[in-house]
Amino acid sequence: MSNNNTHSATTADLPSSGGVRGRLLIFAAPSGAGKSTLVQYVMSHGLNTHFSISTTTRAPRGTEQHGKEYYFVTTDQFNEHIRRGDFVEYEEVYTGRMYGTLRSEVESRLDAGQNVVFDVDVNGGMNIKRLYGDQALSIFIMPPSIDELRRRLIGRATDAPEVIDQRIERAEYEISQADRFDRIVVNDGLEQAKQEILKIVTDFLCA
Ligand code: ADP
Ligand code: 5GP
Numbered sequence: 001m002s003n004n005n006t007h008s009a010t011t012a013d014l015p016s017s018g019g020v021r022g023r024l025l026i027f028a029a030p031s032g033a034g035k036s037t038l039v040q041y042v043m044s045h046g047l048n049t050h051f052s053i054s055t056t057t058r059a060p061r062g063t064e065q066h067g068k069e070y071y072f073v074t075t076d077q078f079n080e081h082i083r084r085g086d087f088v089e090y091e092e093v094y095t096g097r098m099y100g101t102l103r104s105e106v107e108s109r110l111d112a113g114q115n116v117v118f119d120v121d122v123n124g125g126m127n128i129k130r131l132y133g134d135q136a137l138s139i140f141i142m143p144p145s146i147d148e149l150r151r152r153l154i155g156r157a158t159d160a161p162e163v164i165d166q167r168i169e170r171a172e173y174e175i176s177q178a179d180r181f182d183r184i185v186v187n188d189g190l191e192q193a194k195q196e197i198l199k200i201v202t203d204f205l206c207a
Pocket of ligand 2: 120122
């Protein structure tokens with residue numbers, strides 16, 4: 001796990017732009033907190049959003065497809081992206097499993113006026129926020145408790161028991177970073193969390 005060893009570009013690497021740029025919506029949460037569920041909900045509201053498809057070295061899960069949920073690559077391919085400077089940020093979120101945000105998923109979309117949505121870990125979220133400042137809104141989705149997080153991961157039935165243990169261990173670190181986000185939304189009752197998050201996002205995009 002790389003809690004402190006994070007990797008991101010600098011603002012000097014980012015092109016400037018004359019037109020009205022889109023904004024960045026960054027969602028981070030411990031795995032199982034309900035981030036995908038809430039991100040999908042926000043994205044179904046015609047807010048001119050584009051999902052930033054991350055690149056990862058982990059294997060596809062369930063019905064996941066290359067180019068839809070993630071770009072699934074080998075470690076060599078991932079390292080080649082690092083070498084070429086293709087990533088805005090990347091992390092070893094779990095031991096031996098790399099995740100990264102490609103510059104190509106972000107800049108052209110922002111320039112075209114689209115709002116780019118990120119589903120990233122806390123370190124990636126903080127790095128993107130640091131790079132983009134007020135253009136970005138960072139939201140931490142908090143589970144009601146660690147016990148409930150474990151129940152949701154078991155209920156989702158997509159991970160082996162040892163992977164669930166890894167995710168829970170990581171969750172404790174991630175929760176300790178929540179205060180560094182612009183907003184925290186507790187996902188206890190799903191309907192309430194959906195409405196709260198939609199209001200936060202629409203207020204930000206309309207400001
Ligand atoms: P993440 O993307 O954060 O890993 P998911 O969106 O996949 O999490 O949610 C994990 C599981 O918990 C899914 O089975 C989802 O349907 C369920 N879930 C999400 N939000 C809630 C909630 N508020 N109450 C109960 N179950 C939830
Ligand atoms: P999962 O394996 O459950 O899809 O994702 C594991 C964790 O990696 C989640 O917290 C997810 O948000 C995060 N993640 C996905 N893509 C990226 C990325 O591009 N960068 C970073 N830093 N984290 C990512």
